[in-house]
Every structure is written in C-alpha cells, then in structure tokens.
Amino acid sequence: MVQAVLASIDLDALSDAEVVAFTQMVEHAGRPVDAARVGAATVVGYRSRAGLGRDSMAWRLGASHQNDLLTRLTLASRQEMKRRLALGEKVAPRVLGGQVLEPEFPAVAAALTAGELGVDAAEAIVKGLTDYKVHGRFDADQADVESAEISLVERATGSVFDRIPGPGESEPDTDTEPGVGGGVPSGFTGPIRRLRDSDGFTYPADDLRPLAVRMQALLNPDGLAPNETTLEATSTISFGELARGLHPLRGGVTPELKGVIQNLFNTFQSARSAPAFPSAEEQQRIEAGELVPGEVIDERTGGEKRADILRGILVQVAQDPRTPTMGGMPPTVMVHVNATDLLAQAGVGWIDGIDGPISMRTINQMIDNGGFQPIFFGGTGAVLGLGNKARCFSPMQRKLITARDGSCIIPGCDCPPQWTEVHHVIPWQTGGTTDVGNGVLLCWYHHHTINTAGWKIRMVNGLPQVKAPHWIDPTGRWRTPEKHRAHDPQTRRQDE
Structure with a gap:
C-alpha cells in the first residue's frame, strides 16, 4: 500500500515547498522501520550467539554465525549487519540472572522506538557516551551520564524524553514539568517516555558528535589529562600496501596535533586566490566568499588540496638545512630509471624503498625540478662511474x-x-x-x-x-x- 502511494507521486512535478515536506515526511516515516531493523537484527543475533553451539539459530538454519545468517536474511552488507548489532546491544533490553533490565541507553531506545530518532543520531550518542557508562573506560556519575544522554536525545529529536513516575511516585505539585531545561533529570525512577516538544534547537547527526565530546569533558574532566597522555603514547601513522596506485595512510593523532595540522591546512587551503593588494571592494568580496574578477576556480577536492599542502610542507622541511641528514645528504627521493627508457620516454621508474613504480610523466617532472645524475654500468652490472649532475636549476x-x-x-x-x-x-x-x-x-x-x-x-x-x-x-x-x-x-x- 505504502509502496503504491509512493510510486504514484511525481517528484519532479512537486514545488520546492512540497519537495521539502515530502523529504521530511519519508524520513520520519522510515525511522520506525529503521528501529525495527535494529531490533530484529538484535534478536537474531542474540538467538545466534556463539555460546549456544548447536542450539544457535544460525547453526540450525545452516549459517556459520549470526552475521552470516543476517546477511542471508536481509541481503544487506556484513558491515551494515555489524552496525545494527552494535547499536542493538546498547538499546535492547538486557537479561541478567533471568531478570529483564532496561537498555543500557534507555533514552536512545525510547526515542528510536517512538520513531523520532534516526539510526545515525543514535549511533553518535551511543559512541559518544559508551566509555562513561557502567564498566566503561572512565568513572562517571551515572545520573550525570543519563542526564547527558537525555540532553543529546532532546537535541537530536526536538522532543523531551525523561523518566515518568515509578511505583509509589507521583507528579510534583508544581507547574514545572519533569526534565525542564533539557537534560535535567526528573528524579523519577520509571521508564523513559516522550513528554513534550522541546524549546531548543535540533541538530543533525554529524553535529551531535562534537556535542557528545563536550559532554565527555563535563562527565570526567579529571580523566582527560591522563587519557591524553595515553593517546599521545599510542598515536601512530603508518602506510598500507599499494592499491590502485595509492598507499593508504593510516593512524590517529591527538586533538592537539590535529589542531596544528588543521590550522596549516586552513591557512593554505583556498579555492580562490586574492590579489596581492586588493581594493576595498575586492577585499569585501573576498571576505564574503565571492569571486573576484580574474580569479580561476581551483577544482581540486578538499582532500586533494590537503594532500598537496602536506607535500609542500614536507618538501620544504626536507630542503631546510636544519633537517637531519642521512649519510651526509639531506632527505632526497632517489628515483632509478633506465637511460634507454628515459630517452625513449617509455617504461617506468622506481623509488628506493617503495614497491610500486612511478610513471615516466612523474619522472620527467622530478627531473625537471631536481635534475638527474647518470650512473654507468658495465656489461656484468658493475658500476663503472658516476656522471655529472645535469638538467638541474641551481x-x-x-x-x-x-x-x-x-x-x-x-x-x-x-x-x-x-x-x-x-x-x-x-x-x-x-x-x-x-x-x-x-x-x-x-x-x-x-x-x-x-x-x-x-x-x-x-x-x-x-x-x-x-x-x-x-x-x-x-x-x-x-x-x-x-x-x-x-x-x-x-x-x-x-x-x-
């Protein structure tokens, strides 16, 4: 029925206002389905957990494990199933000693079930606060953690979720509703439910992540300094294997180092070039982000610009006389290419210590800037001599x-x-x-x-x-x- 209605709508014929309303409508309509997907995956995963052995649902249905069964049932990717299972573990009711307990993230679970919270936003909140829950990496007052969770849910949904009165509790005889102020707990012990619309702004999922980071600083301010030391010791940068012409760069940096790097990128990264001495009118246009006559748009992506900026910084450091030398020489990229190939402009070259070849075009560019030095070999491969450096600007x-x-x-x-x-x-x-x-x-x-x-x-x-x-x-x-x-x-x- 829903599919037939959606198929009958001509989106191209809708006005701007109608397209906006339709986009919001289908997004809200899809959230309960997304929550049900997470719930279903969680139940299948629980019934297929490894500890059940041959009693596992996955085993009985001929699947090797829970993820295998889920991908067969849904035809979705393994990554998506892992994502649903990870979120489901945090928002599904827990069983301990035969007793059913509320989810680890009850406010997130309530908002998901109500169809008000998207999966992306739920993940942002869960990932941001998991380390501060019971048995997490940091000690934190759990009442404060729940308050932070409720606050983030409110900012994600535009609705106030809080606990309702439990057994023996009653509403206060005041005009103040529970949870007023966003994230201020009601003090009740009952389940969490939606209470009303929020008076504050709502935020997309990406904006919840920095908000969660702020919450972390409030939850455990004393833990940030030792944690920073730990992360500093484990910060790392490494290169992966060559794939499709690129070595993947892997690792992680501390917030402080990211700030240094980001400021360098922001300083040099620009899609426009300003005149050396712009007029007052041109300066106003530059600051407003407008094009100045005569400018040329740089069509590189942000990532391509950052890579070129990093290259420029590293080359400049390598050329600095204060940079440590290797074998008496400054850090120099050594490229080897056969002289016959170089003259014929065919073939490839090789960089010392790097597995993948480089193209003749790149070789020409490097020679163009840094010159080359011929090495003469004999018929047996022995080095006979070293020629003078040539084609290099002094x-x-x-x-x-x-x-x-x-x-x-x-x-x-x-x-x-x-x-x-x-x-x-x-x-x-x-x-x-x-x-x-x-x-x-x-x-x-x-x-x-x-x-x-x-x-x-x-x-x-x-x-x-x-x-x-x-x-x-x-x-x-x-x-x-x-x-x-x-x-x-x-x-x-x-x-x-």
Missing part, C-alpha cells in the same frame, strides 16, 4: 626565477613560493636549456598536470606568458602573469 637560478615570477605562474594559484618547483618551458628532452630564460615556477599540482590540464606556457623577451584552457578563457589569448608585487605598477609608489 639555487641562484631559482632565486632569480622567484624574483621574477613570485610564485606559481598559473592564475588563481596561491601556493607559497617556497613550495614551488622550477619547470623547463621547453622540455629538457627536446633540447631545452637549464637557464633562467627557460624556467618558470609552478606548484606541484600544476607542474604535475601541465601537459594534461590544457595550460600552455611560453617565454617572450625573458618573461613567461600563459594561455588558459579553452573552458577558462575562450579567447585563447596569451597573458603575462601578474605575480611579483615588485613588478606590478599598481603596487609601486608613483612619483608625483
């Missing part, structure tokens, strides 16, 4: 190019100059010289994509000119980058 050449270009010459790029690389405008493979008149500054991203993203660069009278891809500049004009402030007439003092 530190003085880089200073001169930086003085001219300022930073990455691609319009709209706000990469700091110290993170840029020097690019041969005429490739060294085709006879391009390694001198100031053939080098320009590019950030790693634009250097890596210069041959594929549609940007063109040429040198005219010793100055670079750039032509944007057609979708950015349909005129196809060559334009001189307006980069270094010292060479911009608008930023120089004019003689009167």
Whole structure:
C-alpha cells in the first residue's frame, strides 16, 4: 500500500515547498522501520550467539554465525549487519540472572522506538557516551551520564524524553514539568517516555558528535589529562600496501596535533586566490566568499588540496638545512630509471624503498625540478662511474626565477613560493636549456598536470606568458602573469 502511494507521486512535478515536506515526511516515516531493523537484527543475533553451539539459530538454519545468517536474511552488507548489532546491544533490553533490565541507553531506545530518532543520531550518542557508562573506560556519575544522554536525545529529536513516575511516585505539585531545561533529570525512577516538544534547537547527526565530546569533558574532566597522555603514547601513522596506485595512510593523532595540522591546512587551503593588494571592494568580496574578477576556480577536492599542502610542507622541511641528514645528504627521493627508457620516454621508474613504480610523466617532472645524475654500468652490472649532475636549476637560478615570477605562474594559484618547483618551458628532452630564460615556477599540482590540464606556457623577451584552457578563457589569448608585487605598477609608489 505504502509502496503504491509512493510510486504514484511525481517528484519532479512537486514545488520546492512540497519537495521539502515530502523529504521530511519519508524520513520520519522510515525511522520506525529503521528501529525495527535494529531490533530484529538484535534478536537474531542474540538467538545466534556463539555460546549456544548447536542450539544457535544460525547453526540450525545452516549459517556459520549470526552475521552470516543476517546477511542471508536481509541481503544487506556484513558491515551494515555489524552496525545494527552494535547499536542493538546498547538499546535492547538486557537479561541478567533471568531478570529483564532496561537498555543500557534507555533514552536512545525510547526515542528510536517512538520513531523520532534516526539510526545515525543514535549511533553518535551511543559512541559518544559508551566509555562513561557502567564498566566503561572512565568513572562517571551515572545520573550525570543519563542526564547527558537525555540532553543529546532532546537535541537530536526536538522532543523531551525523561523518566515518568515509578511505583509509589507521583507528579510534583508544581507547574514545572519533569526534565525542564533539557537534560535535567526528573528524579523519577520509571521508564523513559516522550513528554513534550522541546524549546531548543535540533541538530543533525554529524553535529551531535562534537556535542557528545563536550559532554565527555563535563562527565570526567579529571580523566582527560591522563587519557591524553595515553593517546599521545599510542598515536601512530603508518602506510598500507599499494592499491590502485595509492598507499593508504593510516593512524590517529591527538586533538592537539590535529589542531596544528588543521590550522596549516586552513591557512593554505583556498579555492580562490586574492590579489596581492586588493581594493576595498575586492577585499569585501573576498571576505564574503565571492569571486573576484580574474580569479580561476581551483577544482581540486578538499582532500586533494590537503594532500598537496602536506607535500609542500614536507618538501620544504626536507630542503631546510636544519633537517637531519642521512649519510651526509639531506632527505632526497632517489628515483632509478633506465637511460634507454628515459630517452625513449617509455617504461617506468622506481623509488628506493617503495614497491610500486612511478610513471615516466612523474619522472620527467622530478627531473625537471631536481635534475638527474647518470650512473654507468658495465656489461656484468658493475658500476663503472658516476656522471655529472645535469638538467638541474641551481639555487641562484631559482632565486632569480622567484624574483621574477613570485610564485606559481598559473592564475588563481596561491601556493607559497617556497613550495614551488622550477619547470623547463621547453622540455629538457627536446633540447631545452637549464637557464633562467627557460624556467618558470609552478606548484606541484600544476607542474604535475601541465601537459594534461590544457595550460600552455611560453617565454617572450625573458618573461613567461600563459594561455588558459579553452573552458577558462575562450579567447585563447596569451597573458603575462601578474605575480611579483615588485613588478606590478599598481603596487609601486608613483612619483608625483
């Protein structure tokens, strides 16, 4: 019946207001079903628990374990079944010594059953407070923990849930209803029920997580300092195996270290580039998040930007003279490629200590910036000699190019100059010289994509000119980058 009604609705024909109302309606209608899914999975899981042996429901139905049975019954993923079971353990009634006890999270359970709390929000509350429940990692007053749970449920649902009078208890002879103020317990011992609408704001599931963190600080303020020390000792960063061209980065950092990293990312991450000396009007538009004429949108995702920022930071640290050396040399990425492959622009290269190969395009980019040094081998594979370093811009050449270009010459790029690389405008493979008149500054991203993203660069009278891809500049004009402030007439003092 419900399916037929939903199928009869033409969503494209609805007005904006009707689509909004419909979206909210189906979300609320689906919550009781989601709660029933969690409940059903919990019962199946309990009847299929490992300790039952051959009496397990899973065993009797030919499944290997509870998750196997659930995935066969629902055709959902194992991850989803684990998710439902984990939540169900926290919101289902408990049995102890033959006595049925209320759920570990009674307010969450009541809101789920009432169809007012979504599964995502329930998980956020449960995960945020589990360590503070009985037998959790931290000692906390359980009345305060329940108060925090009730408060979070109220903020997630817009409804006040609290305990109703138990046996021998009666409503107080006042006009004040239980639970007034959000999270203030009624003092009753009966079951938790919905009492009324809340006067406060409601929050989506993602916003409940930081709210739960605030609750944690209130529940156990003395436990934060030793916990921080413990986490500091176990913070870790590691690399996974190469998969689809990427090494997954794994680990965890403390809130303090995340703050340092996040501030670095926020400092450099921007989808727009502001003029060196914006006018008052331009500055207002920048602060309002609007585009300034002449800007180019950076279409990289946030994750791609953060990876490029991290690369720039690490490269800068590696080049810092204060960085510890290895064998008398600064940290240097050593790439090996066969000379025949390099000349033919075919094949791949290999980085010392890394399993996966790198493409010839990446090799050319690294040579473009850092040069190369030939090693001569004999017929038996013995090293015969080491050639001179070639195709590498000297530190003085880089200073001169930086003085001219300022930073990455691609319009709209706000990469700091110290993170840029020097690019041969005429490739060294085709006879391009390694001198100031053939080098320009590019950030790693634009250097890596210069041959594929549609940007063109040429040198005219010793100055670079750039032509944007057609979708950015349909005129196809060559334009001189307006980069270094010292060479911009608008930023120089004019003689009167």
